[in-house]
Amino acid sequence: MSQIFFYCTLVLYGLATALYLGYLLRTTQGVATWASRLVAAGFVAHLLSTIHRFNSAGYLPITNMHESLSFFSLVIVGAFLLFVRKYKIAILGSFVIPLALLMIIGSSAFPSVIKELNPALKSGWLWVHTIMAFVSYATFTIAFAAAVIYLIQQHFLKKKKFGALFQKLPSLDTLDDINYRCLTIGFPLLTVAIISGAIWAEKAWGTYWSWDPKETWSLITWFIYAALLHGRMTTGWRGKRAALLSIAGFLIMLFTFIGVNMWLPGLHSYK
Amino acid sequence: MNIIVVGLSHKTATVEIREKVAFSPNLIEKPLHELVALDEIVEGVIVSTCNRVEIYATTRDIAGGIARIKRFLAEYHHIPLESLEPHLYSYHSEAAIRHVFRVASSLDSMVVGEPQILGQIKTSYGYAAEYKSSGIILNRFLHKAFSVAKRVRTETKIASSAVSVAFAAVELAKKILGSLSDKTVMLIGAGEMCELAAKHFMNSGARGVMVTNRTFERAERLAEEFSGEAVRFEELFQHLHRADIVLSSTGAPHVIIGPKDVEDVVKRRKFKPMFFIDIAVPRDIDPKVDDLENAYLFTVDNLQEIVQANLAQRSLEAEKAEEIINQEIGQFFKWLASLEVTPTIVALRNHFDEIRRAELEKTLSNWKDLPPDAEKRLEALTMAMMNKLLHTPTTVLKKAGQGGRVDLYVDGLRQLFELEAVLEEHEELELEV
Numbered sequence: 001m002s003q004i005f006f007y008c009t010l011v012l013y014g015l016a017t018a019l020y021l022g023y024l025l026r027t028t029q030g031v032a033t034w035a036s037r038l039v040a041a042g043f044v045a046h047l048l049s050t051i052h053r054f055n056s057a058g059y060l061p062i063t064n065m066h067e068s069l070s071f072f073s074l075v076i077v078g079a080f081l082l083f084v085r086k087y088k089i090a091i092l093g094s095f096v097i098p099l100a101l102l103m104i105i106g107s108s109a110f111p112s113v114i115k116e117l118n119p120a121l122k123s124g125w126l127w128v129h130t131i132m133a134f135v136s137y138a139t140f141t142i143a144f145a146a147a148v149i150y151l152i153q154q155h156f157l158k159k160k161k162f163g164a165l166f167q168k169l170p171s172l173d174t175l176d177d178i179n180y181r182c183l184t185i186g187f188p189l190l191t192v193a194i195i196s197g198a199i200w201a202e203k204a205w206g207t208y209w210s211w212d213p214k215e216t217w218s219l220i221t222w223f224i225y226a227a228l229l230h231g232r233m234t235t236g237w238r239g240k241r242a243a244l245l246s247i248a249g250f251l252i253m254l255f256t257f258i259g260v261n262m263w264l265p266g267l268h269s270y271k
Numbered sequence: 272m273n274i275i276v277v278g279l280s281h282k283t284a285t286v287e288i289r290e291k292v293a294f295s296p297n298l299i300e301k302p303l304h305e306l307v308a309l310d311e312i313v314e315g316v317i318v319s320t321c322n323r324v325e326i327y328a329t330t331r332d333i334a335g336g337i338a339r340i341k342r343f344l345a346e347y348h349h350i351p352l353e354s355l356e357p358h359l360y361s362y363h364s365e366a367a368i369r370h371v372f373r374v375a376s377s378l379d380s381m382v383v384g385e386p387q388i389l390g391q392i393k394t395s396y397g398y399a400a401e402y403k404s405s406g407i408i409l410n411r412f413l414h415k416a417f418s419v420a421k422r423v424r425t426e427t428k429i430a431s432s433a434v435s436v437a438f439a440a441v442e443l444a445k446k447i448l449g450s451l452s453d454k455t456v457m458l459i460g461a462g463e464m465c466e467l468a469a470k471h472f473m474n475s476g477a478r479g480v481m482v483t484n485r486t487f488e489r490a491e492r493l494a495e496e497f498s499g500e501a502v503r504f505e506e507l508f509q510h511l512h513r514a515d516i517v518l519s520s521t522g523a524p525h526v527i528i529g530p531k532d533v534e535d536v537v538k539r540r541k542f543k544p545m546f547f548i549d550i551a552v553p554r555d556i557d558p559k560v561d562d563l564e565n566a567y568l569f570t571v572d573n574l575q576e577i578v579q580a581n582l583a584q585r586s587l588e589a590e591k592a593e594e595i596i597n598q599e600i601g602q603f604f605k606w607l608a609s610l611e612v613t614p615t616i617v618a619l620r621n622h623f624d625e626i627r628r629a630e631l632e633k634t635l636s637n638w639k640d641l642p643p644d645a646e647k648r649l650e651a652l653t654m655a656m657m658n659k660l661l662h663t664p665t666t667v668l669k670k671a672g673q674g675g676r677v678d679l680y681v682d683g684l685r686q687l688f689e690l691e692a693v694l695e696e697h698e699e700l701e702l703e704v
Contacts, residue, residue, distance in 0.1 A: 060272030157447060157567055162577050166446070172544065173449025240564050 002056065003112070006070070009052060012042030013101045013196060020094040024165060031102060032090035037099060046074045046104075057114045062130050063121060065261065069107035071171030072257070073100045079131055079138040087178060089170045092184075095145035125200035132193035137253055140225070141185035144250035146178040147243035154240060179246055187225045194218055205267070214267065214268035217256035224249040272408060272611060273333050276367040277340040277359060278325030282379050284358035286321075292348050292355070294319040296398070303404040306572060309662070311339040314406040316399040316413065318374075320391045322381055329408045337361045356483055356679050365604055368412070372596045373704070374414040376423040377430065383585055384430040387418045408607065419599045425586040426595060437468040439577040440569070444516055444546045447567050452476045457514030459483050460521030461493060464550050464571075468518050469497060481514060483507055485521070508532060512539040520550040530559040533566050553675065565647045606676040615681050616665055619692040623661060 019035035136158035156166040198208040231237030304313040315328040330336030399405040480499030484490035494501035547568040549556040561568035570601040671677040
């Protein structure tokens, strides 16, 4: 059952991605409307798939690569739907939804068998720690997309290229605002995730911090976003500089999330 | 009944002629009454704007109605018809419907897609409705024109792009600064285009204007016009950081704002972006300013490019609009044609029935020693004959009412039998404004 919903999700996100990429090239508004409907339908299927898996496994499905990537994709799409509602920028989907699709395709490449939960993970802290981390990652993903669009739009403005895509992309101000908004939501969540992780570590392993690769890289991610937030609030870093830092932050965050688990052995790797 | 249009516009007449035949909206009652008092004219609406004067009317006699309106225009404005006639165009039936739909949708405007014309036609129609010069057909017709214009507006992008340089500047600024509601404009030097652009910025919600000029009095005068603030030219750089939008057009022989100046100003603004438009030749603002990260500099040429692209886009959208209009014309024409079917059938029946009764009476009054049920039988016989005779033409006419060629039949019947059909509504009016 969970698998059926999972593949429905895959197909719906795939179609939505195709439409959103088409929307970059074509001017018809109808394309974007249908794409957003497909995303919403995909999100529902995704949610059902996740809930179903939660019911049959008995724990939050984020304990292996298959589950984590799928869950990440779910949170990204959820965050996207909220941001699109607020900012009414359909074109954001052309940049975010392909990422969500990649995540879920990645997820489908890993084995999906449900295994007995590692006893160390049986704790309420799992919820707090991971959900905070995932939501902060999702907002950073949105910030990344807004940053990419910002750079494209700025390129058009500086090179004086006023084509159809330029018309469709939102204003620099809006993009910068999204970037800032994501930062102010994502950064506190990441902070809570790291602190709750430390508390949980103390309870489970007897030490707050053990320089596990995941911990180290999370801290690096945290420092990048801390620097960006600080720069924004004090000296008025904005625009291109903020966009570039957001992109750097996103890449490091992606490595923290996926790379560390895949290539660097440690307490957080899925075994 | 036929719809006719007679008028002139910016396409056929210069402004000198247009102003001679314009109708003042305050004095529109008299011409409206005179118009519908004409023998040939049944209903009438007068549209008079600075770009066009048009009369929409309904008539039984197309050629006569058009000629009469032309004469009416000439006589009303005391212009010899010979000098007016070359500028007048006229349409009837389907072409008239198409013309009005196009005008209302702003496809016939000087600047295609400009939004004012629809409002102007609505106002003109308002007068006609108020003074009862429009009736069943024109009411329905103009409401249809309004809904067509609305459809064109929502389904095509005909009105959504900037086609003047000043407006393009506003659109461009929005792409950088987002909402203009908390933004300040700085006007350097006096130039017609800069002033126009500043007006556009104010209309789009900009918060305030600063004006500077080498002659401070001129700056003051202009600032007053915008209820803004005059700044001494020497103090430009003490105030520049407060401006988000800078419009420059001085006659200075050399650059007055360099990259170093802007860099300092932007830093002072905590890197809030600035939008510059340089209209001056030679340039007022060093092109290197555009290389700075949070400064965006545009020239008139850049704006002109946007306008050109938008115009091209607009003509594509205009094609879509024409398609919409074609669909709507078909529908409306069908309604118009079917409008007269029922009254014509009724008139035809009445005409036959009158003859039947008259003949019957004549026969009965001369007939002595009538068998007891003869009167009844004769009545039934003549009734049956009449019904049988009328059955085929009635069905054909009704069927034609659902097709397109019904006006031919209706006109033919009217002339053959000299019918005078009374127009009445047989369909619910759906008014959409």
